[in-house]
Amino acid sequence: MSFRFVAAAAVGVAMLAPAAASSQVLMQRDVSLRMALTIAEAALAECGSQTSVAVVDRAGRLRVFLQGDNANPHNIELARRKAYTARTFRQPSAQWAQNTETRNTGQRMLADVIPLGGGMPINAGGETIGGVGLSGAVGGQPKEEACAKAGIEKVADQLQ
Numbered sequence: 485m486s487f488r489f490v491a492a493a494a495v496g497v498a499m500l501a502p503a504a505a506s507s508q509v510l511m512q513r514d515v516s517l518r519m520a521l522t523i524a525e526a527a528l529a530e531c532g533s534q535t536s537v538a539v540v541d542r543a544g545r546l547r548v549f550l551q552g553d554n555a556n557p558h559n560i561e562l563a564r565r566k567a568y569t570a571r572t573f574r575q576p577s578a579q580w581a582q583n584t585e586t587r588n589t590g591q592r593m594l595a596d597v598i599p600l601g602g603g604m605p606i607n608a609g610g611e612t613i614g615g616v617g618l619s620g621a622v623g624g625q626p627k628e629e630a631c632a633k634a635g636i637e638k639v640a641d642q643l644q
Contacts, residue, residue, distance in 0.1 A: 514613055521539075524539050524635060526638035527634060535559070538617050540564070562600070570604050571603075572597060576603065606643070
C-alpha cells in the first residue's frame with residue numbers, strides 16, 4: 485500500500501471517531517398529555533369561561549387546547565401562538581414582546597410568534613419543556629399570565 489492511501493485512511497478513521505463517540509439516544513423531558521390537560525384545566529378554571537387555553541410541548545406542537553364555553557373564535561389561534569412564543573423564547577410572551585419592541589425586531593417576523601402577553605414557559609429544572617398560552621380572559625393579558633402561572637403551579641411537583 486502506498487503511504488498516501490494509509491495516511492488518507494488514518495485521517496478518515498480519525499474524523500469518524502468523534503462522531504461515533506458522540507452519537508447517542510437523546511433523553512429529553514417533555515410535557516405529557518396528562519400534564520398538559522392538568523395545566524389547561526387549572527388555567528381555565530382560574531380565568532373563566534370566556535378564555536381559551538393552549539399547551540404546547542418542547543417542540544412547540546399543540547398538546548391540549550381548551551376553549552371556554554363563551555370564548556371568541558379568534559382566541560384559539562392567539563392562545564396557541566402565545567404558548568408557542570413563550571416556549572420558543574423561554575420566557576413569558578409579555579417579556580419577549582417588550583424585549584423585541586426596539587431590538588431583535590426581526591424575531592417578530594417569525595411564523596407563529598406573537599408579541600402579546602398571556603404566554604408562560606413550562607420549565608422543568610433548567611430546561612424549557614413547553615408553554616401555556618391564554619386568550620380572552622376578563623382582565624386581559626396580565627390576568628391571562630396569572631392564570632397560566634396557576635396552571636403550571638398545579639403540576640409544580642412534577643417539574644422538579
